[in-house]
Amino acid sequence: MTNSNHFQAEKINQFIVKWLYDYAINAKVKGFVVGISGGIDSALTSTLCAQTGLPTLCVEMPIHQAESHVNRANEHIDQLKKRFPNVFNSRADLTPVFESFKNQVPSSENEAVLNLSLANTRARLRMTTLYYFAGLHGFLVAGTGNKVEDFGIGFFTKYGDGGVDISPIADLVKSEVRLLASYLQVPESILNAKPTDGLFGDDRSDEDQIGANYDELEWAMEQAEKGKTTEDFYGREAEVIQIYKRLNTINQHKMSPIPFCKLPENF
Template sequence: MNCEKVASHIIDWLNNYIKDVPVKGFIVGVSGGVDSALVSTLCAHTKRKVILLNMPIRQSESEYLRSQNQIDALVSRFPNVEGQLVDLTATFESFEQTMGDKVKSDLLAMANSRARIRMTTLYAIGQANNLLIAGTGNKVEDFGIGFFTKYGDGGVDLSPIGDLVKSEVFQLAKYLNVNQDILDAKPTDGLWGDERNDEDQIGATYDELEFAMAFDGDINSLSDRKKEVLAIYKRLNSINQHKMVPIPVCQLDGVK
């Protein structure tokens, strides 16, 4: 991949997207992961107004510090960038206490609720500052296995890196001088309040998923592990289609 060419193209795309829109720039939730670090850096390079949010919810210290250090690094490099810390732990805990025991005990429901609270925060601050939310999903997550929260981190206005697979995200992030601790960290969604990473949840690495996403050959030629990864990919792609296709609309042509 030609990193210089790709970075320039995305930055130009961001600027062109809003040139005729009455907004000032972009807002990004920075999680301490490579995807949000890359998107925040690309947005910073537009020279438009950019607000970067660190939104911890019972976050591990390492995730919190990676996020804050990346924000601080961009604020020091770009005069158009502002960083904000919005600790949402109390907000989440208040929400948690309003839920019944069945909801509170459903770990996935509560993990996704964290992402949706962050989305609401991004839209509130973004609207107040006349900014669009730049999404941080990559191609494997958004269009391969649906590894995102519907109306959480999937609730965005535009997607700058949605056509980059994870290995390309890392290449471009390194080229744009994203903090090394982020490049070294294992990818994680940070929604569970423990040390599990994306590979723990998915059962495959992003490199393996990239293989599966591109595979179009004879499955009988594959190793047992590659067959296992392909099955993981196909299962997640199938069960998460509701995230990756337009909302179904009941058509009433000929009925009304």
């Protein structure tokens, strides 16, 4: 992409918006649907989609959601609707759906495994909901993943928030997401909020889950691309490289094409 020290917000903004518009027109679809979480990635993605002038549907999908997340999501949606007449919104409370699902499947005594499975289920229920809205309106589902999440550590749910039609910000690292979001006047409450996936029904942040913050992970991604290893560093830097390498390895199944069994031609 680009060095964050020389980030050209206006040029990058225009490029992504044109890319979104051209893709939608060529695909013969009418607009975009974006899941709004109250986080910076979804706020930026929805703002970029809105700038195309095409209908942009912002969908809030709470599942036992923290009030602070809901408030930030609503603040952003309200602001976006005031700025762009092509933006409209909907709300699908998925809490009853989630609870009904839990009642129909077995539980587990392994609490960590159970909680992770349920967290991923939340993301997949939201994906299903977004595609329902997309089907109703003839829209594309716009993904909200950034470069570190999508191609660095695989910090997303397979067929959950990873199940999208297009990914407009997937070539931006988190610091660039913050710069572009600030340029586009995303609400301060969102710019200053601690990144979180909000999938566990508590206040744990992405950093709590990963063990490193996004600035550290961006640095580690750069070092990995240069071929550096933990042996090239010590202390916290070596620890961060190790975290990055471990997640990059175990999450390759999300970031690589689905393996398929190819039969020999002479069969």
